[in-house]
Amino acid sequence: MHIAMIGTGYVGLVSGACFADFGHHVTCVDKDAAKIAALNAGDLPIYEPDLDRLVAVNMKGGRLAFATELAGPVREADAVFIAVGTPSRRGDGHADLSYVYAAAREIAAALSGFTVVVTKSTVPVGTGDEVERIIRETRSDADVAVVSNPEFLREGAAIRDFKHPDRIVVGTLEERARHAMAEIYRPLYLNQPPILYTDRRSAELIKYAANAFLATKITFINEIADLCERVGADVQEIARGIGLDNRIGSKFLHAGPGFGGSCFPKDTLALIKTGQDHAAPLRIVETVAAVNDARKRAMARKVSAALGGNLRGKTVAVLGLTFKPNTDDMREAPAIPLIIALQDMGAKVRAYDPVGMAQAKNEFADVVFTEDEYGCAQGAHALAIVTEWEQFRALDLDRLKQVMAQPVLIDLRNVYRPDEMARAGFVYDSVGRPRVGE
Numbered sequence: 001m002h003i004a005m006i007g008t009g010y011v012g013l014v015s016g017a018c019f020a021d022f023g024h025h026v027t028c029v030d031k032d033a034a035k036i037a038a039l040n041a042g043d044l045p046i047y048e049p050d051l052d053r054l055v056a057v058n059m060k061g062g063r064l065a066f067a068t069e070l071a072g073p074v075r076e077a078d079a080v081f082i083a084v085g086t087p088s089r090r091g092d093g094h095a096d097l098s099y100v101y102a103a104a105r106e107i108a109a110a111l112s113g114f115t116v117v118v119t120k121s122t123v124p125v126g127t128g129d130e131v132e133r134i135i136r137e138t139r140s141d142a143d144v145a146v147v148s149n150p151e152f153l154r155e156g157a158a159i160r161d162f163k164h165p166d167r168i169v170v171g172t173l174e175e176r177a178r179h180a181m182a183e184i185y186r187p188l189y190l191n192q193p194p195i196l197y198t199d200r201r202s203a204e205l206i207k208y209a210a211n212a213f214l215a216t217k218i219t220f221i222n223e224i225a226d227l228c229e230r231v232g233a234d235v236q237e238i239a240r241g242i243g244l245d246n247r248i249g250s251k252f253l254h255a256g257p258g259f260g261g262s263c264f265p266k267d268t269l270a271l272i273k274t275g276q277d278h279a280a281p282l283r284i285v286e287t288v289a290a291v292n293d294a295r296k297r298a299m300a301r302k303v304s305a306a307l308g309g310n311l312r313g314k315t316v317a318v319l320g321l322t323f324k325p326n327t328d329d330m331r332e333a334p335a336i337p338l339i340i341a342l343q344d345m346g347a348k349v350r351a352y353d354p355v356g357m358a359q360a361k362n363e364f365a366d367v368v369f370t371e372d373e374y375g376c377a378q379g380a381h382a383l384a385i386v387t388e389w390e391q392f393r394a395l396d397l398d399r400l401k402q403v404m405a406q407p408v409l410i411d412l413r414n415v416y417r418p419d420e421m422a423r424a425g426f427v428y429d430s431v432g433r434p435r436v437g438e
């Protein structure tokens, strides 16, 4: 099939490359000319494991191309996917749908023959109705079906998630559209992922409900972690003890510095707004968002507490800046409010991230960026692990002790074991476990 992918970011590029890898002919379109020029030159604008190989192979095979103008690719397409950003709207937290609607208008003008227009961006319930209205208003003669097909991939494991999804959600009641979507995803049937066909509004809401539920799970275990710290229990034991219950499940029960990233913060907020607009407030999700917001600065107070409650004149080394490992994405990364809070408290901050440094440099003032983790620790009074990159899992503790001003480690991802760290001579604090080494 011929596919046009509108928006070539974390979702559009991965989806486009994977569809091409299935054998479809895909053109990824983006307004950002620099991004398209880089892709055409063989450079990836984002970091995602194995994506460079997938893009190169499919470009070479003639199945994947890039363009800045959508008219040509849309005219030829059997299906046009909208994968543009839907960030929080400034001021009120609703999803900003201006990119989606602008894309819909442009797509409408270029449509030719029966075309399925698929919203892959995360959009509030009812957006598909508006996309359809815009298309029909712009082109009353368009032969089109507007489908919701939300994306569930996780950055850092995006290709695997796309090719081995837990489910594919397709929201449309139109038979022709269902048939086209079945054709597009047919190469995945060998792996037998369940395809859930449903109506468009339910598909749109499934995406938000899924993200809000996962955000709730994370926030729940974070609050249990706080209680563990007060009462002398170990949150990892609690997570294991409840996670072995199949009704609960072990995923998303890792206590940490609070969720961040390009999706959970904005999607929980947008869902809250939808609930309020329809007089069906989602009070649990409202609380999750508030608790998570407060947590970032609380993590800075945790660092301060490990240094006796005063950061003035102290240097803190921060390892890991991106919102999770294996991505360069800094959007809503917990490291941002954490570092700002540390600076507010008077600390000097040094920082290192394996791939996120270029993006991170846009976020911070007065941070010393270093070449590696040991350079970062140089002269620091405390070291905080904020993102659990693999390479931080087996740090040379003796070397750290040698370069640091004092051996204090705050592990916001519970990578290390308290007993080991105490034996290694560190003051060690983590999340939801007893502080050791004092």
Ligand SMILES: NC(=O)c1ccc[n+]([C@@H]2O[C@H](COP(=O)([O-])OP(=O)(O)OC[C@H]3O[C@@H](n4cnc5c(N)ncnc54)[C@H](O)[C@@H]3O)[C@@H](O)[C@H]2O)c1
Residues within 6 Å of the ligand: 006, 007, 008, 009, 010, 011, 012, 029, 030, 031, 032, 035, 083, 084, 085, 086, 099, 102, 103, 120, 121, 122, 123, 151, 152, 153, 154, 155, 262, 263
């Ligand atoms: N990033 C994730 O992990 C993830 C996962 C699931 C769903 N989503 C959702 O997918 C959508 C896209 O997210 P993303 O992270 O890929 O965003 P992104 O910001 O990385 O990419 C969006 C791209 O769209 C381009 N764009 C905007 N308007 C355009 C237009 N009219 N024509 C062509 N290009 C246009 C932008 O230049 C940008 O490159 C969002 O709704 C997001 O919530 C993201």
